[in-house]
Amino acid sequence: MLFCPTCANILIVEERPERGLRYACNTCPYVYDIKKKVSYRTFPKLKELDYIMGGAAAWENVDSTDAVCPKCGHGRACFMVRHKTASAKMKIDKMAEVIKCSEEKAYSKAAQFLEDGQVIAVPTDTIYGLACSANCPQAIKKLYAIKGRDSAKPVAICVTYVEDLRKWGKSEHLSDDLLHTLLPGPVTVVLEKTRHLNNPFLNPKTSKIGIRIPQYLFINKVTKIFDKPIALTSANFSNEPSTLSVKEFEHLYGHLGAVFDGGVLSEGLEQNRTGSTVVDLSNVGSYTIIRKGISYDKIVTILEDHGLHSIG
Structure with a gap:
């Protein structure tokens, strides 16, 4: 089982005619072409938030995951933007x-x-x-x-x-x-x-x-x-x-x-x-x-x- 490095939801495998398989997320736009056997997992590193005035994240951003886009190296913003x-x-x-x-x-x-x-x-x-x-x-x-x-x-x-x-x-x-x-x-x-x-x-x-x-x-x-x-x-x-x-x-x-x-x-x-x-x-x-x-x-x-x- 693999998890989306962007939003942490479970990835599904999509089959595309003449283009092979790819991983895709049902929640966010994350996709990744399967070009070889995958032998590792990517899990998001979630950070604990406090809840004073809506939490520290409310006043300035925290990073919810350290994973990056496998194609361009950007973080979550790569896909979301x-x-x-x-x-x-x-x-x-x-x-x-x-x-x-x-x-x-x-x-x-x-x-x-x-x-x-x-x-x-x-x-x-x-x-x-x-x-x-x-x-x-x-x-x-x-x-x-x-x-x-x-x-x-x-x-x-x-x-x-x-x-x-x-x-x-x-x-x-x-x-x-x-x-x-x-x-x-x-x-x-x-x-x-x-x-x-x-x-x-x-x-x-x-x-x-x-x-x-x-x-x-x-x-x-x-x-x-x-x-x-x-x-x-x-x-x-x-x-x-x-x-x-x-x-x-x-x-x-x-x-x-x-x-x-x-x-x-x-x-x-x-x-x-x-x-x-x-x-x-x-x-x-x-x-x-x-x-x-x-x-x-x-x-x-x-x-x-x-x-x-x-x-x-």
Whole structure:
């Protein structure tokens, strides 16, 4: 018995006249021609999810399987993007231009794409992200479609200053000293939304919003020029591993306005694919770690040094 490396369902054998046998999945588009005797099995490596606020996967993707396409080497996105997903149904006009972050006026070009309602790929402190204007309904819908993501799963926003964080997230109970010690950096702070964040398509199933202030120079300058909140989620198909270089999400180029190349991020280390540490600070005097990411130990130390205690 063989199992689909994409969705873990049992594979069936199909016989095609003059073309031989192939394995096929009844649930997803996975197929594989049988060219020789198969003497091995592929099982998905499922990862345990917690269920705080819908689980860590709700705030940024986790990979549900490490298996890859036997033909091209891509992961689950290879089949899902090319066949049945929402992003496959979207019209592809042309492949996105790849722009070096070091290029003159790259910051202003990125801001203009955002102003035009486009979704772009950008480097951050941790991994590559997909970004769009947070208060633009059409841009948010396009962002979800590109990722093949359930609209019930929240995305974070990216801003420039602590004052911006206070505008978009309710943070009266948090001191400036705490926030300036945490930020900027590889941490996503989850707070209750304020009335200013009024896009009905942005995290419609929760009253909370994750907010980041990146330390990475490029995205930090883009947020300053754009001067509005930027929705930010990992640059990969939903449930695929996060990406450390632009080559790793080439299958999404046809749906993006532009790709801004900042080279290999996080020193190319596999353990850094976890992305930012996500912490819920919406309750007075306490914190809840939603996802352990980069700098987890340092972030917990900062929180506890400021008198917050862990719950959940």
